[in-house]
Amino acid sequence: MRDIGKHFRLRLLIDGKYVPLKPFLNNFVKQIILSMVFNLDGVKKPRKIEVVVEDVKVKCDVHGNLK
Secondary structure (H helix, E strand, O other): OOOOOOOOOOOEEEOOEEEOOOHHHHHHHHHHHHHHHHOOOOOOOOOOOOOOOOOOOOOEOOOOOEO
16 A cells, blocks of 8 residues: 555544644554545545534534634
Protein backbone atom coordinates (compact mmCIF):
# COMPACT_ATOMS: atom_id res chain seq x y z
CA MET A 1 0.00 0.00 0.00
CA ARG A 2 1.41 3.35 -0.97
CA ASP A 3 1.76 6.07 1.66
CA ILE A 4 -0.98 8.51 0.65
CA GLY A 5 -0.35 10.50 3.81
CA LYS A 6 3.22 11.60 3.19
CA HIS A 7 2.08 15.02 1.92
CA PHE A 8 -0.47 15.55 4.70
CA ARG A 9 -0.15 16.24 8.40
CA LEU A 10 -2.66 15.42 11.09
CA ARG A 11 -3.42 17.68 14.04
CA LEU A 12 -5.83 16.72 16.79
CA LEU A 13 -7.61 19.52 18.62
CA ILE A 14 -9.92 18.81 21.54
CA ASP A 15 -12.03 21.78 22.61
CA GLY A 16 -9.62 24.00 20.67
CA LYS A 17 -6.51 22.65 22.40
CA TYR A 18 -3.81 20.83 20.42
CA VAL A 19 -3.22 17.25 21.59
CA PRO A 20 0.01 15.61 20.35
CA LEU A 21 -0.23 12.05 19.07
CA LYS A 22 2.48 9.42 19.10
CA PRO A 23 3.85 8.74 15.59
CA PHE A 24 2.14 5.35 15.18
CA LEU A 25 -1.30 6.67 16.15
CA ASN A 26 -0.83 9.82 14.08
CA ASN A 27 0.02 7.81 10.96
CA PHE A 28 -2.73 5.25 11.59
CA VAL A 29 -5.52 7.81 11.99
CA LYS A 30 -4.24 9.89 9.06
CA GLN A 31 -4.09 6.87 6.71
CA ILE A 32 -7.61 5.73 7.67
CA ILE A 33 -9.14 9.18 7.08
CA LEU A 34 -7.27 9.70 3.81
CA SER A 35 -8.19 6.23 2.55
CA MET A 36 -11.88 6.93 3.12
CA VAL A 37 -11.72 10.42 1.58
CA PHE A 38 -9.83 9.33 -1.54
CA ASN A 39 -12.48 6.65 -2.15
CA LEU A 40 -15.34 9.16 -2.22
CA ASP A 41 -16.82 9.89 -5.64
CA GLY A 42 -15.83 13.31 -6.93
CA VAL A 43 -12.86 13.82 -4.62
CA LYS A 44 -9.75 14.57 -6.68
CA LYS A 45 -6.98 16.38 -4.79
CA PRO A 46 -8.09 17.56 -1.37
CA ARG A 47 -5.92 20.21 0.26
CA LYS A 48 -7.58 20.25 3.66
CA ILE A 49 -9.94 17.74 5.25
CA GLU A 50 -11.90 18.62 8.36
CA VAL A 51 -13.64 16.06 10.52
CA VAL A 52 -15.68 17.40 13.42
CA VAL A 53 -17.02 15.16 16.15
CA GLU A 54 -19.07 17.10 18.67
CA ASP A 55 -21.51 16.66 21.49
CA VAL A 56 -24.94 17.16 19.93
CA LYS A 57 -26.26 18.51 23.23
CA VAL A 58 -23.92 21.54 23.05
CA LYS A 59 -25.26 24.49 21.06
CA CYS A 60 -22.90 25.91 18.40
CA ASP A 61 -23.24 28.52 15.69
CA VAL A 62 -22.61 27.70 12.01
CA HIS A 63 -18.86 28.20 12.52
CA GLY A 64 -18.64 25.72 15.39
CA ASN A 65 -18.30 28.38 18.07
CA LEU A 66 -20.01 27.64 21.37
CA LYS A 67 -23.09 29.74 22.11
